[in-house]
Amino acid sequence: MIRDITIGQYYPADSVIHKLDPRVKLFGVVIYVISLFTFRGIWGFLLVTLALAAMIKISKVPFRFMVKGLKAIVIILIITAMFNLFLTPGETLVTIWKIKITKEGLKSAVFMAIRLIYLILGTSTLTLTTTPNQLTDGMEKAFRPLNHIHVPVHEVAMMISIALRFIPILVEETDKIMKAQIARGADFESGNLIKKAKAMVPLLVPLFISAFRRANDLALAMEARCYNGGAGRTKMKPLKYQKADHISYLVILGYLVIVILMRVLL
Amino acid sequence: MNFIEARKLVHEYIRRDEEGNVEGIDTALDGVDLDIKQGEFIAVLGHNGSGKSTLAKHLNVLLQSSGGTLWVDGKDTTDEANVWDIRKNAGMVFQNPDNQIIASVVEEDVAFGPENIGIPTDEIWKRVENSLKSVGMIQYREHSPNKLSGGQKQRVAIAGVMAMEPKCIVLDEPTAMLDPNGRKEVLDAVEKLNKEKGVTVILITHYMEEVIRADRVYVMDKGKVVMQGTPRSIFSQVDILKSYRLDVPQITLLAHELRKSGMDIPEGILTRQELVDALCRLY
Numbered sequence: 001m002i003r004d005i006t007i008g009q010y011y012p013a014d015s016v017i018h019k020l021d022p023r024v025k026l027f028g029v030v031i032y033v034i035s036l037f038t039f040r041g042i043w044g045f046l047l048v049t050l051a052l053a054a055m056i057k058i059s060k061v062p063f064r065f066m067v068k069g070l071k072a073i074v075i076i077l078i079i080t081a082m083f084n085l086f087l088t089p090g091e092t093l094v095t096i097w098k099i100k101i102t103k104e105g106l107k108s109a110v111f112m113a114i115r116l117i118y119l120i121l122g123t124s125t126l127t128l129t130t131t132p133n134q135l136t137d138g139m140e141k142a143f144r145p146l147n148h149i150h151v152p153v154h155e156v157a158m159m160i161s162i163a164l165r166f167i168p169i170l171v172e173e174t175d176k177i178m179k180a181q182i183a184r185g186a187d188f189e190s191g192n193l194i195k196k197a198k199a200m201v202p203l204l205v206p207l208f209i210s211a212f213r214r215a216n217d218l219a220l221a222m223e224a225r226c227y228n229g230g231a232g233r234t235k236m237k238p239l240k241y242q243k244a245d246h247i248s249y250l251v252i253l254g255y256l257v258i259v260i261l262m263r264v265l266l
Numbered sequence: 267m268n269f270i271e272a273r274k275l276v277h278e279y280i281r282r283d284e285e286g287n288v289e290g291i292d293t294a295l296d297g298v299d300l301d302i303k304q305g306e307f308i309a310v311l312g313h314n315g316s317g318k319s320t321l322a323k324h325l326n327v328l329l330q331s332s333g334g335t336l337w338v339d340g341k342d343t344t345d346e347a348n349v350w351d352i353r354k355n356a357g358m359v360f361q362n363p364d365n366q367i368i369a370s371v372v373e374e375d376v377a378f379g380p381e382n383i384g385i386p387t388d389e390i391w392k393r394v395e396n397s398l399k400s401v402g403m404i405q406y407r408e409h410s411p412n413k414l415s416g417g418q419k420q421r422v423a424i425a426g427v428m429a430m431e432p433k434c435i436v437l438d439e440p441t442a443m444l445d446p447n448g449r450k451e452v453l454d455a456v457e458k459l460n461k462e463k464g465v466t467v468i469l470i471t472h473y474m475e476e477v478i479r480a481d482r483v484y485v486m487d488k489g490k491v492v493m494q495g496t497p498r499s500i501f502s503q504v505d506i507l508k509s510y511r512l513d514v515p516q517i518t519l520l521a522h523e524l525r526k527s528g529m530d531i532p533e534g535i536l537t538r539q540e541l542v543d544a545l546c547r548l549y
Contacts, residue, residue, distance in 0.1 A: 133370060165370045168412050214365045221366035224326050224358040225379040225426065226350060236377035236390045 011128040015060040018129045021245045022138025028252045029126045035259040036118055044262055045114070051255060052118055061128045069124045070117060077116055084109035132164040141239050154230030162218070170211060177206050267340055269434060269466055270325065272300035276333035277320050277489075294320040296489035297334065304433065305464045307457070309477040309497070312486035313511045318470045321486070322438040325468065326358040339433060354383055357427030359437045363419035372414075372422050373398065373407040379430040390429075397428035400463070401455040417448025421455050428459065434466035435459070441473065453479065474501075474515045478536050485510060502534035517541055 012018075017025070032051065039048055056063060088105035095101075127135070140157035147153050178188065181202050188199050277295035280288055294317040302308050312318040323329040324336055327349050339355045341348040357379075360366045369375040376394045385393065398404040401421040411419055420440055427435055437456065441449040457479055460467045469476065477483050483500045485493035487510040493500055500507070501514050504522040514522070521535035521544070531544045 133374065161370070162368065165368065165411075169364055214362075217360060217362055217365035218368070220323075220328055221358075221360055222368060222378075224328060224353060224360075225430065226353050226382040227378070228350070228382065232384045233381050234384050234386060234390065236374060236381060236387065236394065238387055 009128065010131050011061045011065060013060040013129075015058060015129065016244060017055070017059040017125070019242075019244065020129075020248055021239055021241055022130050022134045023142045023239065024241075024245045024248045024252075025126050025130055026135075026138055026142055028248065029123055031252050031256050031259075032122050033119065035255070036115055036122070038259065038263055040263065041266060043266055044259075045111075047258065047262065048118060052122055055122065055125050059125050059129050061125065066121055066124055066128070069120055073116060073120055077113055080116060081109045081113050084112050133161060136161045136164075137235075137237070137239060154233075158230075166214070169214075170207070173210060174203065174207055177203055267337070268301045269304040269306075270300055270302040270336075270338050270468075272298055272324075272334065272336045274299065274334035275321075275324065275331050275336050277317070277324065277329060278332045293489050295324070295331070298486075298489070298491055300336075300484070300491075302466065302468065304466055305460075307460045307467045307479065307481045308469065309480035309483045310468065310470045310486060311472065311474075311477055311483055311500075311512060312470075313472065315488075316486040316510075317489040318486050319438055320489075322358070322436050322468070322470045325434075325436045326356050327352050328358070350383075354430060355432050356434045356436060357430055357432035359420070359423050359427055359435065359440050361439045361442050363416055363423055363443065366423050367411045367419060367426075370410055370412075371407075372403065372409050372411055375411060375422060376426045376429050379426055383430060393429045393431065394425075397425040398422075400428060400459060401425045415448060416444045417451040420444065420448065420452045424452070424455055424459070428465075432465070434468065436468045436470070438470045439472070440469075441471065441476065449473070449476070472512070474513055474518075478515065485512070498534040498536060501536060504533075 032048075032055075035051070036048055039045060056066065085101055085105045086099055088102055088108055090102035090104035092100045093103050093106065130138070136157045139160075140153055143151070143153045182188070186199065186202055188196070188203070191199070275295050275298040276293065279292040279294055281290045281292065283289050296317075298317075298321060310318050310321065320329065324331060324343065325338060327338075327343050330344065336343045338352045341352055343349075343352060367375050368378050373394050376397060377390050380390045380393050394407075395404065398407055401424050403418060403421050403425060406414065406418065406422075411422060414422065424435070424437075424440075435456075440456075441452055444452065453476055456467055456469065459465045469480065471477065477500075478497050480497055483493075483495065483497050484491050485500060485507070492510060493503070493506065501518045504514050504519065507514055513519070515536065517538055517540075518535055521531050521541050522533070525531045525533065530548060531541075535541045535544060
């Protein structure tokens with residue numbers, strides 16, 4: 001049950017996007033998200049759709065695999081659409097009892113839903129084509145200038161990659177503790193919400209204790225292997241821009257220019 | 267000077283109550299003397315709470331002593347300036363394989379140590395390849411550590427230490443969480459490093475069978491070194507070992523009991539073959 005949770009799932013494939021430098025992909029996603037929330041009208045919508053379709057096509061990740069990610073946001077999607085639908089003032093279309101549906105409300109509900117769906121699809125192309133390690137490496141390097149204002153960029157990146165490494169271990173451990181407690185008569189399934197929450201205590205306490213013990217061991221092991229923060233560290237796989245990365249930067253910038261022009265002119 | 271030399275090494279854990287007042291002092295190491303030469307295979311044997319893990323942590327300066335002196339590779343461990351040098355030269359492998367693997371890909375984990383000490387990229391690739399080969403894990407270089415068995419994970423951890431090219435490797439009960447197969451894999455890898463690369467090995471354990479491979483054994487009890495010598499001379503003293511709550515290997519025990527019941531068998535039989543030979547000589 002608990003094993004179904006997957007965070008930052010990676011879909012291995014041999015595509016141009018998979019091989020791009022993670023910094024390029026991060027930059028591309030940021031630009032894409034900006035364009036997503038600034039476009040207006042049908043032409044803007046077409047442009048963003050085209051960009052998304054091209055991204056998915058080049059990434060070689062099957063479309064149905066991406067759609068899986070949408071399941072998680074169905075509820076948020078419905079709530080957002082409802083709010084937009086019922087609470088936007090304007091020209092009334094239909095009135096049901098006390099609730100009015102307006103023309104503007106309908107329009108903004110549809111666009112909001114599309115924006116959210118596109119947001120998930122677009123950002124999941126990033127996580128599906130980039131391994132978590134590449135992603136943290138990319139972030140570490142892209143945000144390095146923040147070091148000057150005392151943001152511990154390397155440490156944060158290290159924490160993220162260690163967290164990612166320990167997710168499967170802790171999930172397995174949760175499973176183990178759960179089974180051990182069930183064997184001793186613990187009941188995680190029945191009862192109302194409060195009862196279920198209370199039943200989690202004998203699961204969470206051992207899990208936390210073991211997580212702290214692991215953290216302690218890991219810190220010792222890292223220290224024993226001369227880990228001393230980011231200063232003076234070299235990399236086995238340093239990030240280097242290739243030709244494809246430069247071209248992609250140009251393509252992304254071109255896209256940005258078109259988005260700005262459309263916003264200004266149309 | 268020996269590679270590792272300890273004189274009257276003391277370590278005290280101070281127990282405090284909630285207000286920070288001293289409740290009591292546990293002496294984990296109580297005047298330990300060690301003399302370990304470069305290239306030796308040393309086993310440190312002891313029951314739970316004998317202070318053997320504390321000793322291991324001192325060799326890597328993860329702990330500082332409360333008294334006495336310890337030199338590793340000619341450097342005094344109490345001097346702050348030596349800490350990183352000593353850690354580079356005395357690698358350490360811990361008990362739980364899961365809690366010492368940092369990266370999510372085998373080769374990147376092996377590279378973690380060399381990255382920390384600032385080795386150039388090309389050299390890192392060479393070292394990672396060599397050390398993965400030396401523990402026989404090269405075919406798993408792109409795997410996730412989560413999918414490996416305990417013995418394999420532990421061999422990756424050893425490769426990670428080897429990639430830093432230390433002169434000495436301290437293994438703190440590396441096989442305690444492994445099945446017999448994994449235990450053999452790990453020990454074979456360690457023995458190979460010792461014999462082929464001349465790496466000094468200090469193996470902390472409470473499994474008697476693992477001790478047989480060592481050149482010399484230190485037996486610890488209550489923070490003191492109570493016996494030292496070759497595995498054969500240690501295992502000839504079955505009754506003394508028992509008083510330290512340690513068991514000898516079954517073959518040794520069998521030979522000891524046979525001897526006690528009047529058979530003319532030498533003390534300190536370590537392997538099945540030796541016992542067979544000794545028995546054949548009787549008739």
